[in-house]
Amino acid sequence: MTLILNRNDVMSVLKMKDCIDVVEKAFTELANGTAVLPLRTNITPPDGLSLYMPAYLKEMKALACKIVTVYKNNPKNYNLPVVIGKVMLQDPDTGDVICIMDGGYLTAVRTGAASGVATKYIARESDGQIAGIFGTGVQAQMQLLAVAEVRKLSKALIYDISNEAALKFINDLQGKVDFEIIKVLSPDEVLEADIICTATSSPTPIFNGQKVKKGTHINGIGSHTPNARELDSDIILRSKFIGDSKEGCFSEAGDIMIPLKEGIIDESHFFAELGEVITGKKEGRANDTEITIFKSNGLAIQDTASAKLIYDRAVEAGVGTEVKI
Numbered sequence: 001m002t003l004i005l006n007r008n009d010v011m012s013v014l015k016m017k018d019c020i021d022v023v024e025k026a027f028t029e030l031a032n033g034t035a036v037l038p039l040r041t042n043i044t045p046p047d048g049l050s051l052y053m054p055a056y057l058k059e060m061k062a063l064a065c066k067i068v069t070v071y072k073n074n075p076k077n078y079n080l081p082v083v084i085g086k087v088m089l090q091d092p093d094t095g096d097v098i099c100i101m102d103g104g105y106l107t108a109v110r111t112g113a114a115s116g117v118a119t120k121y122i123a124r125e126s127d128g129q130i131a132g133i134f135g136t137g138v139q140a141q142m143q144l145l146a147v148a149e150v151r152k153l154s155k156a157l158i159y160d161i162s163n164e165a166a167l168k169f170i171n172d173l174q175g176k177v178d179f180e181i182i183k184v185l186s187p188d189e190v191l192e193a194d195i196i197c198t199a200t201s202s203p204t205p206i207f208n209g210q211k212v213k214k215g216t217h218i219n220g221i222g223s224h225t226p227n228a229r230e231l232d233s234d235i236i237l238r239s240k241f242i243g244d245s246k247e248g249c250f251s252e253a254g255d256i257m258i259p260l261k262e263g264i265i266d267e268s269h270f271f272a273e274l275g276e277v278i279t280g281k282k283e284g285r286a287n288d289t290e291i292t293i294f295k296s297n298g299l300a301i302q303d304t305a306s307a308k309l310i311y312d313r314a315v316e317a318g319v320g321t322e323v324k325i
């Protein structure tokens, strides 16, 4: 039998705290060599882009593939979203697909979870820190919830070029956190924050890297193509750079690829992969004054670990619909 989980099913069983735990384990497996993570396969049919993201986590006994499509004309022509994602989870012992689940909410939570893990290991440890969030879409919401799981925050400063989006963010989240969320009117005002998340759709830098204060930790998750970046060359140069994967950062992340091309940094500026920091193979933050960056492009190991978690929780709770295919 194959279990079918729709978005509501996934939302009912997936909790950020649990997702942070399994995503941390997934990055650990990547660093320890027990994860299989082939490069993402891209196919471009005439009207869109189809991405296949498989991964296997041996210790976690998790095997899955996420299919994400980006079809710009979907809303106009078919009343469907631009981005659609579904995950197929397999039984590693038999290979059979045991669950097909919606991948939209999963993607947002697992992306938040990676920043949660990075913040846990790399940001300064003190309580009462201020979070700063650039962008206020669904990804940004999960960034704040993840950071709030691993650090006790005093407030959050949010900035979006869309006032409407920022107001919706406050409306959606203010009741879910125990600190104030404040909408600010300029990027500079966000830079008061100790922990910054960039989760925008901007292809060009969104703040002045010279103005970031010492000791700040930044999770950069928005841009993920070679020619797009949210972070300018100044902030890359001033920071210790940790990425989700070295290969991903040097093939997808304009944030590091553009300053590299400009000759402002060389490849050695890439300090470590997140898994290397978690496992102690490389040092994380060295002191309270250095600026740290975690650059996330999104890895299939995050999807696979999260899909296994969702499936296990759904089975426990009796959620979803079983079908014989």
Ligand SMILES: NC(=O)c1ccc[n+]([C@@H]2O[C@H](COP(=O)([O-])OP(=O)(O)OC[C@H]3O[C@@H](n4cnc5c(N)ncnc54)[C@H](O)[C@@H]3O)[C@@H](O)[C@H]2O)c1
Pocket (backbone or CB within 6 Å): 107, 108, 111, 134, 135, 136, 137, 138, 139, 140, 159, 160, 161, 162, 165, 199, 200, 201, 202, 205, 206, 221, 222, 223, 224, 296, 297, 298, 299
């Ligand atoms: N790293 C990952 O694993 C991962 C996973 C999923 C999505 N993403 C990326 O995250 C980004 C955000 O996704 P989303 O679904 O929340 O998108 P969204 O379109 O819902 O939200 C993006 C927000 O950014 C705002 N914005 C654009 N330019 C800005 C600027 N200069 N300053 C401040 N705000 C600005 C927009 O007004 C919008 O509200 C996208 O680029 C997406 O591709 C990354």
